[in-house]
Amino acid sequence: MIGYILRRILSAIPLLIGISIVSFIIIQLPPGDFATSYEMMLMNQGNMSRQEAQAAADQYRALYGLDKPLYEQYFIWIKGIVTEGKFGYSFAYKKDVGELIWERLPRTLFLALAAHFISTFFGLLIGIYAATHKYSLGDNLAAVLAFVGTSVPRFFLALVLMYAMVIEWNYPYIGRYTSPQYAFAPMSWDKFVDVLRYTWPVILIAGVGGIARNMRVMRGNLLDNLNAQYVTTARAKGLRESAVIYKHAVPNALHPIIMYQGTVLPYMIQGELEAAIVLNIPTLAPMFYSSLAIQDIYVSGGFLMIYAILLVAGNLIADIILALVDPRIRLS
Amino acid sequence: MTDSIRIDDVVKERALEPLPAAEEEQPVADPELAAVLRQLARSHESYGALVWRKFKRSKVAIVGGLIVVGLFIMAIFADFFSPYDPVRLNMGDAFTPPTRIHFIDSAGRFHFQPFVYKSVRKLNPDMSSTWVEDTSVRYPIVFFKRGWEYKLFGIFPTDIHLFGAAGDAKIFLLGTDRFGRDIFGRSCMAGRISLTMALFGTLISVLVGAIVGVFSGYYGGAIDNWTQRFVEFVQSFPQLPLWMALAAVIPITWDQFAVFVTMSFIFALLSWTLLAREVRGKVLALRETDFVLAAREMGASDARIMFQHLLPNTFSHIIVVLTLTIPTIILAESFLSFLGIGIQEPLMSWGTLMRDAQTIQTLGFNPWIASSVLFIVAAVLGFNFLGDGLRDAADPYAND
Numbered sequence: 200m201i202g203y204i205l206r207r208i209l210s211a212i213p214l215l216i217g218i219s220i221v222s223f224i225i226i227q228l229p230p231g232d233f234a235t236s237y238e239m240m241l242m243n244q245g246n247m248s249r250q251e252a253q254a255a256a257d258q259y260r261a262l263y264g265l266d267k268p269l270y271e272q273y274f275i276w277i278k279g280i281v282t283e284g285k286f287g288y289s290f291a292y293k294k295d296v297g298e299l300i301w302e303r304l305p306r307t308l309f310l311a312l313a314a315h316f317i318s319t320f321f322g323l324l325i326g327i328y329a330a331t332h333k334y335s336l337g338d339n340l341a342a343v344l345a346f347v348g349t350s351v352p353r354f355f356l357a358l359v360l361m362y363a364m365v366i367e368w369n370y371p372y373i374g375r376y377t378s379p380q381y382a383f384a385p386m387s388w389d390k391f392v393d394v395l396r397y398t399w400p401v402i403l404i405a406g407v408g409g410i411a412r413n414m415r416v417m418r419g420n421l422l423d424n425l426n427a428q429y430v431t432t433a434r435a436k437g438l439r440e441s442a443v444i445y446k447h448a449v450p451n452a453l454h455p456i457i458m459y460q461g462t463v464l465p466y467m468i469q470g471e472l473e474a475a476i477v478l479n480i481p482t483l484a485p486m487f488y489s490s491l492a493i494q495d496i497y498v499s500g501g502f503l504m505i506y507a508i509l510l511v512a513g514n515l516i517a518d519i520i521l522a523l524v525d526p527r528i529r530l531s
Numbered sequence: 532m533t534d535s536i537r538i539d540d541v542v543k544e545r546a547l548e549p550l551p552a553a554e555e556e557q558p559v560a561d562p563e564l565a566a567v568l569r570q571l572a573r574s575h576e577s578y579g580a581l582v583w584r585k586f587k588r589s590k591v592a593i594v595g596g597l598i599v600v601g602l603f604i605m606a607i608f609a610d611f612f613s614p615y616d617p618v619r620l621n622m623g624d625a626f627t628p629p630t631r632i633h634f635i636d637s638a639g640r641f642h643f644q645p646f647v648y649k650s651v652r653k654l655n656p657d658m659s660s661t662w663v664e665d666t667s668v669r670y671p672i673v674f675f676k677r678g679w680e681y682k683l684f685g686i687f688p689t690d691i692h693l694f695g696a697a698g699d700a701k702i703f704l705l706g707t708d709r710f711g712r713d714i715f716g717r718s719c720m721a722g723r724i725s726l727t728m729a730l731f732g733t734l735i736s737v738l739v740g741a742i743v744g745v746f747s748g749y750y751g752g753a754i755d756n757w758t759q760r761f762v763e764f765v766q767s768f769p770q771l772p773l774w775m776a777l778a779a780v781i782p783i784t785w786d787q788f789a790v791f792v793t794m795s796f797i798f799a800l801l802s803w804t805l806l807a808r809e810v811r812g813k814v815l816a817l818r819e820t821d822f823v824l825a826a827r828e829m830g831a832s833d834a835r836i837m838f839q840h841l842l843p844n845t846f847s848h849i850i851v852v853l854t855l856t857i858p859t860i861i862l863a864e865s866f867l868s869f870l871g872i873g874i875q876e877p878l879m880s881w882g883t884l885m886r887d888a889q890t891i892q893t894l895g896f897n898p899w900i901a902s903s904v905l906f907i908v909a910a911v912l913g914f915n916f917l918g919d920g921l922r923d924a925a926d927p928y929a930n931d
Contacts, residue, residue: 228780229782346915352904361894362895365891366891477889491775491776
């Protein structure tokens with residue numbers, strides 16, 4: 200088992216290296232760099248002459264290594280990440296991107312995981328109900344909800360909630376992650392409640408699509424299992440229907456769901472991304488978006504890396520859990 | 532292939548007299564023979580006919596198909612459906628709420644022909660203004676009304692539009708934006724970009740995915756191994772953030788067509804892997820079948836086997852993945868356009884039309900400015916329904 204986990208982790212390393220190279224290339228694609236805009240700013244607002252501004256910009260480039268060849272910049276970047284946890288310098292925030300990430304990553308993770316939890320819990324519950332009440336009103340209603348949940352753009356759901364909160368309800372808890380008095384407070388129950396007050400729309404929006412997906416997968420799997428012979432056998436033995444479903448059919452229907460979690464997590468993170476940008480909740484998402492606009496390349500690149508790492512880690516965890524519950528995978 | 536040969540043999544062995552026509556459903560004593568005959572009756576129909584027959588049975592799929600066809604018609608004939616010029620500024624009508632369509636007038640009388648009232652702006656004491664209906668005159672809704680001039684298909688000049696309000700009253704089904712432009716007409720027009728980009732991006736990804744999948748599955752071995760590693764690599768990229776980053780790189784100075792094509796490629800870049808996997812799996816199974824062996828023994832080249840024999844057998848998968856990739860791209864494109872990355876004005880897509888909704892003040896006073904979302908939802912639902920129906924129909928030989 201440990202060997203299997205180690206193998207899976209090792210195979211993720213070349214993947215991450217590849218991702219880091221691509222991320223780096225993408226953030227270097229646009230013509231010019233931050234020093235170019237710095238130069239423009241000096242000329243327009245600082246009233247410097249072209250030569251002076253250019254000299255200042257070159258100094259700036261030398262300071263942050265922007266004048267070095269690309270591959271060298273890449274190695275410096277990677278070395279910083281691996282050895283010091285530094286993701287490069289944010290020109291807009293004047294600090295290391297690593298600091299920004301550590302500040303905001305836990306929030307993104309919390310929201311995505313909360314959405315994940317909700318979507319798994321309710322998705323399975325509704326899925327089991329729909330499968331055991333096939334073609335009933337509830338089943339059809341769930342199917343309609345599933346289609347709506349995956350068809351309405353999540354940024355629009357965010358707009359609707361924003362509209363409702365601001366215009367209709369005068370809801371005071373918007374546009375923040377916590378109230379100011381809890382900003383530096385250690386985690387406590389009060390703080391947790393406070394965070395939920397601000398972030399429930401994001402969790403809800405990211406979760407809705409996941410509920411729909413989990414529900415449909417669960418319904419299909421459970422229906423397949425309910426038609427299997429072992430279920431008939433269990434019923435023939437005279438077991439209670441609840442025991443047949445929850446002890447026999449449901450555990451067997453869970454495997455594909457676990458395998459599926461690897462693709463649900465990115466869906467959650469993307470949902471968090473869309474909702475948090477529109478609702479302006481200070482997680483990774485809005486900062487990533489604004490960094491793209493102002494070419495704060497190390498922020499864009501670092502965040503892109505983090506999103507990719509989350510994805511790889513999610514798949515890894517899903518694989519490991521699957522191996523834990525299914526010996527066929529572990530031993531093959 | 533092998534199946535039909537076997538069935539023919541069985542029929543020849545068992546039936547000495549002419550076969551009873553299977554369609555007449557004559558009672559056949561031998562259940563095995565009856566099953567064979569039913570199979571035979573079906574095998575006379577082409578694959579397409581079988582798919583269509585099964586597809587027809589799914590109401591949801593038919594609805595999805597109709598929605599999709601309807602949206603395409605609205606996009607192609609957008610000028611015809613749009614009662615007012617979708618690009619001309621008309622500040623007098625800025626932020627007009629959706630026009631109400633009435634059947635019953637202010638005096639309580641029912642009219643068979645639907646009508647609208649003129650909207651007039653009323654100034655409140657606090658200097659804000661609200662739109663109220665002037666119920667003194669009824670303006671019936673008329674069809675094939677003459678309005679602004681356009682060229683059908685870019686060739687035939689005409690000024691006939693599907694509908695409009697009689698006289699000088701105006702009808703804005705979904706309200707107007709801040710420049711007084713009809714959001715319904717603009718949404719029809721925006722469908723051109725949104726739909727073609729999704730279609731184009733999907734086509735590219737299908738092309739790449741099918742070719743990679745066939746190569747990977749057919750050659751197997753090291754080629755397959757490396758291709759699959761690469762597919763995994765591409766799949767491990769976070770789609771939405773990467774799309775955002777790539778779209779943000781497009782210089783704003785590029786011309787519209789270049790932006791359109793680049794965006795389609797960006798969407799295709801991460802979408803082809805799903806199909807590559809599916810096609811590979813199918814080809815891997817088909818590779819060992821007799822008809823491939825037969826083709827090879829007859830001296831067919833690898834390319835011929837791959838593209839003449841194997842690829843057509845994966846068409847059902849390709850069609851299904853196609854209809855399921857399109858909604859993903861529509862959703863992603865609308866989000867990027869909503870944020871203002873990628874497609875920009877004057878290009879119109881359903882997402883760019885919703886840009887004004889970004890500021891909560893504007894949205895708060897004029898909630899209808901986000902109404903082009905109706906088109907997005909319709910398109911995504913339509914394609915999802917269609918894809919679901921096709922998925923079931925694509926394998927018409929399965930028993931249900």
